[in-house]
Amino acid sequence: MSIRVEDLVYVYGEGTPYETRALDGVSMEIEDGELIGLAGHTGSGKSTLVQHLNGILRPKSGRVFVDGSEITARGAKLTGLRRRIGLLFQYPEYQLFEETVYKDVAFGPSNLGLSEAETDQRVREAMFLAGLDFESAAQRSPFELSGGQKRKAAIAGVLAMRPDILILDEPTAGLDPKSQSDILRMLGNIRKSRGIIIILISHNMDDMARLADRIFVMEKGRIELSGPPEDVFSRGAELRGMGLGLPEAAGMIDMMRDRGAEIEGRPLTLDAAELAIDRYLRSKRARP
Amino acid sequence: MIRDITIGQYYPGDSWVHRLDPRLKIVAALVFIVTLFVIRDFIGYAMAALALAVTIAISRVPLGFMLRGLKAIFVIIVFTFTLNMFMTDGETLFDIGPLTVTREGLYNALFMGTRLVLLIMGSSLLTLTTKPIRLTDGMESLMKPFGALGLPSHELAMMMTIALRFIPTLLEETDKIMKAQSARGADFESGSVIRRARNLVPILVPLFISAFRIAQELAMAMEARCYRGGEGRTRLHELRFRARDAAAAALGALFIALVALERVFADTIYGFLHII
Numbered sequence: 178m179s180i181r182v183e184d185l186v187y188v189y190g191e192g193t194p195y196e197t198r199a200l201d202g203v204s205m206e207i208e209d210g211e212l213i214g215l216a217g218h219t220g221s222g223k224s225t226l227v228q229h230l231n232g233i234l235r236p237k238s239g240r241v242f243v244d245g246s247e248i249t250a251r252g253a254k255l256t257g258l259r260r261r262i263g264l265l266f267q268y269p270e271y272q273l274f275e276e277t278v279y280k281d282v283a284f285g286p287s288n289l290g291l292s293e294a295e296t297d298q299r300v301r302e303a304m305f306l307a308g309l310d311f312e313s314a315a316q317r318s319p320f321e322l323s324g325g326q327k328r329k330a331a332i333a334g335v336l337a338m339r340p341d342i343l344i345l346d347e348p349t350a351g352l353d354p355k356s357q358s359d360i361l362r363m364l365g366n367i368r369k370s371r372g373i374i375i376i377l378i379s380h381n382m383d384d385m386a387r388l389a390d391r392i393f394v395m396e397k398g399r400i401e402l403s404g405p406p407e408d409v410f411s412r413g414a415e416l417r418g419m420g421l422g423l424p425e426a427a428g429m430i431d432m433m434r435d436r437g438a439e440i441e442g443r444p445l446t447l448d449a450a451e452l453a454i455d456r457y458l459r460s461k462r463a464r465p
Numbered sequence: 466m467i468r469d470i471t472i473g474q475y476y477p478g479d480s481w482v483h484r485l486d487p488r489l490k491i492v493a494a495l496v497f498i499v500t501l502f503v504i505r506d507f508i509g510y511a512m513a514a515l516a517l518a519v520t521i522a523i524s525r526v527p528l529g530f531m532l533r534g535l536k537a538i539f540v541i542i543v544f545t546f547t548l549n550m551f552m553t554d555g556e557t558l559f560d561i562g563p564l565t566v567t568r569e570g571l572y573n574a575l576f577m578g579t580r581l582v583l584l585i586m587g588s589s590l591l592t593l594t595t596k597p598i599r600l601t602d603g604m605e606s607l608m609k610p611f612g613a614l615g616l617p618s619h620e621l622a623m624m625m626t627i628a629l630r631f632i633p634t635l636l637e638e639t640d641k642i643m644k645a646q647s648a649r650g651a652d653f654e655s656g657s658v659i660r661r662a663r664n665l666v667p668i669l670v671p672l673f674i675s676a677f678r679i680a681q682e683l684a685m686a687m688e689a690r691c692y693r694g695g696e697g698r699t700r701l702h703e704l705r706f707r708a709r710d711a712a713a714a715a716l717g718a719l720f721i722a723l724v725a726l727e728r729v730f731a732d733t734i735y736g737f738l739h740i741i
Binding site: 192193194228231233256259260262263264265266269271272273274284285288289320334335338 | 476477529530641642644645646647648649650651652666667670671674675
């Protein structure tokens with residue numbers, strides 16, 4: 178599995194006074210098994226970009242390749258592609274519609290025309306991965322679940338498609354801290370057990386620092402920064418200029434450096450920061 | 466596809482037409498429509514088209530943008546045109562298979578087609594140059610006198626404002642839900658009619674839930690800001706009838722007078738045209 182995007186341009190409302198250039202020449206390459214973080218201010222084009230990856234939107238110009246075949250080509254078969262790419266939109270709980278959680282999760286697999294036994298197996302697996310208890314939740318109406326559980330049910334609905342590429346648009350937005358960490362832990366698990374490409378859109382830089390292999394930062398329809406978290410988060414000033422921030426720990430280390438503390442490395446998580454500060458204090462004590 | 470419909474859309478601008486009092490524009494649009502039905506010949510329509518063209522030019526709404534609105538009702542225009550062309554008795558011009566085109570039929574078809582195009586362009590110019598909120602303000606103000614008869618003018622206007630405000634929101638919501646369901650393999654484009662109708666359930670259920678949620682949130686937000694109906698309510702932008710509105714009204718009156726004269730003296734005009 179791989180994704181390649183070449184010079185993608187997309188314009189909303191072309192020819193009307195409301196015309197906006199949502200994507201302005203985006204290029205990127207994603208390798209098998211990577212967890213990609215996609216960051217950017219509201220309206221920077223993140224959601225528009227990911228909708229091109231499974232052919233829901235068609236670009237004005239530019240090309241998208243999934244596994245080497247061009248999906249932006251005229252007449253490209255998209256149904257097969259959509260089965261392989263799971264796309265979870267913002268606030269996905271608003272797409273729930275069935276009488277029971279079971280039926281809702283089974284919507285995807287049954288659209289694929291799978292047998293009942295296969296569907297059942299997939300529903301159980303997806304609910305387990307999403308962190309929903311099958312016995313207690315499967316036969317309930319999705320509308321009586323709590324906010325966090327609704328979100329998990331919606332995620333299970335996408336996981337039941339067994340996608341090779343999973344794209345999540347702010348999957349933790351508006352949830353309580355426990356559900357947030359549940360969902361992030363789930364992403365880590367899926368990645369370990371399945372080795373699929375995961376693209377995570379998020380504003381939360383701490384989540385990005387913890388999970389992502391590489392981060393793309395978008396602004397005004399372009400990719401402004403990209404690379405491993407250590408590289409991207411070493412550009413604190415630029416990120417702040419785009420209305421974004423650093424992970425809490427990295428921000429704190431930056432502040433300490435500004436005040437003369439010679440801390441080595443580039444710790445991005447609290448644990449790493451603790452170790453780095455500890456090392457710094459020890460070395461300071463060692464040389465008087 | 467849904468976004469192509471421009472009827473009822475607003476085209477932002479700051480022209481003389483945009484700035485006119487919305488009450489005047491509503492009345493003018495109504496009068497224009499009535500005039501179109503009073504006019505009996507092409508000379509009258511030429512006058513109406515000229516008046517409309519001048520107004521469009523002043524409004525600086527691109528003609529292409531207006532014509533795109535016509536595209537949505539193109540079928541209706543063609544339908545009217547064809548029916549009139551074939552269904553009118555009279556002097557035969559030529560035959561197409563079993564269908565006969567008469568002189569009167571062709572005249573009627575052209576006449577009705579022109580009327581429809583002018584009708585739609587005239588009324589869409591109203592919404593194109595008036596913000597929905599100003600439009601409903603104008604309607605509320607025009608309906609005020611009927612309050613004595615028990616017409617809840619403010620409530621009607623508020624309902625209209627809310628409905629107009631949430632059309633784009635619901636369209637967007639529909640778009641989002643359709644995308645989400647098609648990402649789960651839903652297919653809205655193929656299959657029999659019954660199958661397609663069944664496939665709408667995954668869109669309609671979430672859409673209704675969203676609509677109720679939005680309505681509830683809106684109601685709560687309005688109550689939190691002490692909304693209690695129209696009585697004693699003041700507004701940020703008071704409607705005021707200015708000099709330019711009076712000027713526009715005078716031009717409108719002139720137009721009506723000319724159309725009326727043309728109708729009364731139509732025979733004389735035709736006689737004159739025959740001489741030259």
